Amino acid sequence: MDWMAWTWPTAIFFIVIASLLFIFSVLAVKFPEMPRKGVLRIETTRGDRLFITLLGSAFINLAWLGIVGANQPYALIVCLIYAAAVFRWV
Amino acid sequence: MDKTVNHKAWFLVLPVLILVAFSAVIPLMTVVNYSVQDTFGQNEFFWAGLEWFEEMLASDRMWDALGRQLMFSGIILLIEVPLGIFVALNMPKSGFWASFCLVVMSLPLLIPWNVVGTIWQIFGRVDIGLLGYTLDLIGVDYNYTQDTFAAWVTIIVMDVWHWTSLVALLAYAGLKSIPDAYYQAAKIDQASRWKVFRFIELPKMMGVLMIAVLLRFMDSFMIYTEPFVVTGGGPGNATTLLSIDLVKMALGQFDLGPAAAFSIMYFLVILLISWVFYTVMTNLDKKGM
Numbered sequence: 001m002d003w004m005a006w007t008w009p010t011a012i013f014f015i016v017i018a019s020l021l022f023i024f025s026v027l028a029v030k031f032p033e034m035p036r037k038g039v040l041r042i043e044t045t046r047g048d049r050l051f052i053t054l055l056g057s058a059f060i061n062l063a064w065l066g067i068v069g070a071n072q073p074y075a076l077i078v079c080l081i082y083a084a085a086v087f088r089w090v
Numbered sequence: 091m092d093k094t095v096n097h098k099a100w101f102l103v104l105p106v107l108i109l110v111a112f113s114a115v116i117p118l119m120t121v122v123n124y125s126v127q128d129t130f131g132q133n134e135f136f137w138a139g140l141e142w143f144e145e146m147l148a149s150d151r152m153w154d155a156l157g158r159q160l161m162f163s164g165i166i167l168l169i170e171v172p173l174g175i176f177v178a179l180n181m182p183k184s185g186f187w188a189s190f191c192l193v194v195m196s197l198p199l200l201i202p203w204n205v206v207g208t209i210w211q212i213f214g215r216v217d218i219g220l221l222g223y224t225l226d227l228i229g230v231d232y233n234y235t236q237d238t239f240a241a242w243v244t245i246i247v248m249d250v251w252h253w254t255s256l257v258a259l260l261a262y263a264g265l266k267s268i269p270d271a272y273y274q275a276a277k278i279d280q281a282s283r284w285k286v287f288r289f290i291e292l293p294k295m296m297g298v299l300m301i302a303v304l305l306r307f308m309d310s311f312m313i314y315t316e317p318f319v320v321t322g323g324g325p326g327n328a329t330t331l332l333s334i335d336l337v338k339m340a341l342g343q344f345d346l347g348p349a350a351a352f353s354i355m356y357f358l359v360i361l362l363i364s365w366v367f368y369t370v371m372t373n374l375d376k377k378g379m
Binding site for chain 2: 002003004005006007009010013014029042043051052055058059062065066069072
């Protein structure tokens with residue numbers, strides 16, 4: 001594992017993503033749901049909305065870093081708002 | 091018919107998951123780890139935080155490469171899509187010549203990318219290449235190793251030569267699926283050739299054209315081998331596209347941290363496009379196009 005150059009922050013990052021995937025897989029099995037259509041006019045399930053949230057959050061973080069450039073943790077607040085919006089309306 | 095739901099079937103996917111883990115997930119995780127650290131070799135790493143991301147977002151080098159990349163993808167799409175449709179419209183619909191055309195069209199698609207690069211690298215040389223020599227003979231100042239414009243023309247023409255067939259074959263498949271009744275109706279209404287194309291052929295080809303555009307965009311966005319073999323990214327940095335720049339940074343300069351940050355951003359853009367691709371395709375499928 002040495003060659004992978006692990007650090008705690010990146011390990012936590014991947015653990016969070018892995019647990020999210022695990023939780024959503026369990027949810028999908030325990031509580032199956034029908035896809036629904038939201039503002040994007042495409043059918044999405046919970047898993048799709050999680051993907052849109054994660055991918056969008058990556059871009060939000062990059063945009064924050066590029067434009068604001070300081071106080072990076074605050075970008076996560078924007079991501080949470082974005083996540084709530086995606087799960088509510090997409 | 092009701093589908094049987096059996097979640098144990100997921101275990102059958104396990105071998106693929108293990109394979110993907112070793113070929114994609116673990117290397118990607120390593121890249122993420124590299125992107126927040128600095129190294130001078132010897133497998134020793136020092137924490138750098140978000141420094142590389144900041145540096146990359148502020149670097150003209152990456153934005154210039156992205157600009158060149160978008161210009162390259164844009165130009166080849168603008169040429170290949172209309173040209174592919176034009177070729178498909180003029181291909182014979184049946185008989186010996188239809189098969190002949192199909193075989194000839196698929197030939198460029200079968201050639202390995204580095205061979206395509208080598209073919210054009212030699213083809214364009216002024217001393218021994220047919221194209222370069224001929225152009226030189228009729229007085230055109232053409233030298234892709236020194237002139238930016240010539241280098242761009244060469245890599246674009248090469249891509250058009252290599253991939254227009256794909257668009258043409260897809261468009262041809264779309265055209266073949268149009269029932270004769272549509273053409274007969276158009277004939278009764280005395281529709282012009284343009285109107286037949288605009289209101290029958292184009293809407294019916296929309297699905298496959300969408301696939302063609304997205305495939306060509308993705309492929310050209312990740313292109314490395316062909317332009318690298320022909321121009322090596324030069325003259326100067328004139329044809330240094332994103333992946334060429336990335337390899338220069340990671341392997342040429344051994345700047346693993348910045349290159350890793352660059353890779354992650356590149357990957358995110360490709361992930362976004364792939365998602366759009368997948369979503370558009372599945373939605374077209376549902377509409378039955």
